[in-house]
């Protein structure tokens with residue numbers, strides 16, 4: 001059984017009023033889903049978490065955030081190839097996904113009129129082969145497991161021939177969106193397994209966001225990948241109305257651990273255009289994670305709470321009565337990695353810049369002038385309100 005894809009809201013049991021409410025959103029952002037994933041929705045529940053993930057909402061029309069909140073454009077070497085951290089390259093190998101998540105931080109590549117961002121594989125392989133500091137490649141997109149098997153094979157074979165690569169990663173939501181893509185294609189699983197060998201593992205970073213996404217077919221698909229030798233980890237953003245509840249998050253982490261998929265990153269929702277209704281304040285998010293972890297046992301307790309900021313990956317380390325501590329987890333200049341940063345608490349903060357902006361606004365330092373670069377987060381200091 002293969003999933004049937006749809007790009008039209010007409011196939012959903014929405015009322016005419018609901019369709020009218022999202023009409024402005026549909027002019028800007030595409031919709032894509034399939035019958036398997038849509039079957040997980042309880043249509044009698046307007047707050048169903050899967051519905052929130054996949055069905056357009058009128059709040060997406062709110063003018064807030066940036067289309068490239070992590071500054072990926074700045075580190076794009078050629079269309080579809082990013083090189084931000086010296087040891088890691090990211091290939092955008094596909095410009096299609098099994099569904100379009102409403103919170104996607106790369107929605108710019110799925111928008112109406114978007115220029116295709118897919119990488120030129122030969123050019124990218126030449127670049128990676130010539131950059132010996134690159135030790136691993138993340139194949140992302142879009143979803144690489146939607147590519148025809150021969151195309152994925154060409155990429156994997158090309159990367160396998162580059163001696164300085166130590167391991168590969170594939171970012172995929174296909175085990176979630178369409179587990180039958182894996183269950184029905186043993187040759188795909190065998191291809192992935194061949195490229196996960198002793199001394200050079202192939203990781204698949206899955207994106208389970210909510211326990212309702214873990215079903216019998218997903219458990220079977222994950223089992224197939226693990227038996228083939230693929231190493232799996234999971235990452236999810238913290239999403240308002242989806243998983244911003246300690247019990248839901250604990251159930252997600254525990255179910256993942258049962259499947260042998262360690263929770264790896266819990267991401268602060270990026271300030272992406274159209275995403276305000278998914279945001280959770282940083283300090284509230286930290287508290288939710290701590291309460292969730294108390295409900296989990298060992299293997300389920302591994303997630304770090306991080307932000308993919310334009311200056312690098314920043315971990316939220318702790319919140320005291322008055323202060324918030326961050327650690328620079330990954331930085332373009334490795335010398336800066338590990339730096340601990342401390343700010344006064346700001347319960348309304350949704351992103352790292354909200355801490356920097358508040359501190360710079362309080363400072364009499366000339367560098368705090370609008371347009372200057374913040375010395376701590378590297379972003380432009382916004383104009384102050386009078």
Ligand code: SF4
Pocket residue numbers: 096097098099100101103104105106107141142143173207
């Ligand atoms: S699967 Fe990933 S890349 Fe695709 S729409 Fe969802 S979040 Fe974006």
